[in-house]
Amino acid sequence: MAGRYFKLLKDTLMAGINLLIPPVCLGCHESLLDAESILCPSCQARIKLIPPNGCPKCGLAMEDGVCPACSEFKYDFDRSHSVFYYESPLTDLIHNLKYREHTRGAGFLASGMAAFVNNDAHYKQSDYITAVPLHAVRKRERGYNQSELIARRIAKLTGIKYIKAVKRRRYTASQTMLHKDQRLHNLQGAFRAYPNKSLNGKQIILVDDVFTTGSTLNEISKSLHQAGAAKVLGLTACRA
Ligand SMILES: [Zn+2]
Ligand SMILES: [Zn+2]
Numbered sequence: 686m687a688g689r690y691f692k693l694l695k696d697t698l699m700a701g702i703n704l705l706i707p708p709v710c711l712g713c714h715e716s717l718l719d720a721e722s723i724l725c726p727s728c729q730a731r732i733k734l735i736p737p738n739g740c741p742k743c744g745l746a747m748e749d750g751v752c753p754a755c756s757e758f759k760y761d762f763d764r765s766h767s768v769f770y771y772e773s774p775l776t777d778l779i780h781n782l783k784y785r786e787h788t789r790g791a792g793f794l795a796s797g798m799a800a801f802v803n804n805d806a807h808y809k810q811s812d813y814i815t816a817v818p819l820h821a822v823r824k825r826e827r828g829y830n831q832s833e834l835i836a837r838r839i840a841k842l843t844g845i846k847y848i849k850a851v852k853r854r855r856y857t858a859s860q861t862m863l864h865k866d867q868r869l870h871n872l873q874g875a876f877r878a879y880p881n882k883s884l885n886g887k888q889i890i891l892v893d894d895v896f897t898t899g900s901t902l903n904e905i906s907k908s909l910h911q912a913g914a915a916k917v918l919g920l921t922a923c924r925a
Pocket of ligand 2: 743
């Protein structure tokens with residue numbers, strides 16, 4: 686109760702502060718002239734799109750028609766794509782989105798991701814969009830799931846229906862400090878599809894903020910396939 690009250694108080698105060706202090710760029714913290722944007726023109730100019738000609742499964746650049754990662758490890762998802770490189774200013778924007786309650790960045794990322802979906806022959810045929818879930822405890826602490834914010838916005842921009850498809854069953858240790866095989870082990874059995882959702886034969890876009898090793902998308906993809914999904918297409922804002 687007290688937690689909720691303080692959050693309300695803080696939000697109210699922040700709203701007041703926003704009226705007094707001009708908004709700043711989420712990349713470099715310079716004041717913005719245009720109150721509608723979230724990045725200044727020079728930060729916007731530094732953002733690099735990943736060309737959609739890498740490995741269709743994991744997005745890495747191919748070597749002589751072979752993906753160096755997928756020749757060693759078979760991902761469960763059917764395709765995946767990351768829209769931006771995980772570099773400044775987007776590293777700052779995503780950090781702010783996760784830890785500082787600056788959720789405006791979600792709309793920016795979502796518009797780039799929706800443009801990709803609307804222009805991709807495979808992605809645009811999807812039945813549903815869903816997001817990597819946060820454990821209920823962490824969602825309560827943070828107040829929102831940043832991947833869900835992004836996914837819901839993409840759903841609006843593409844007309845593809847957003848659904849809650851998977852639940853996080855365990856509170857897993859943060860993945861940040863783990864190696865690739867530790868990450869896979871850490872997540873085994875951590876997700877389960879909601880049994881009351883009919884995913885049979887459906888094609889589902891699974892949204893997350895950053896693709897690092899692909900282990901989170903991989904585990905969730907397994908539960909969606911087990912629940913009957915025909916295809917799972919990973920979609921992340923950035924590729925680390
Ligand atoms: Zn800037
Ligand atoms: Zn690959």
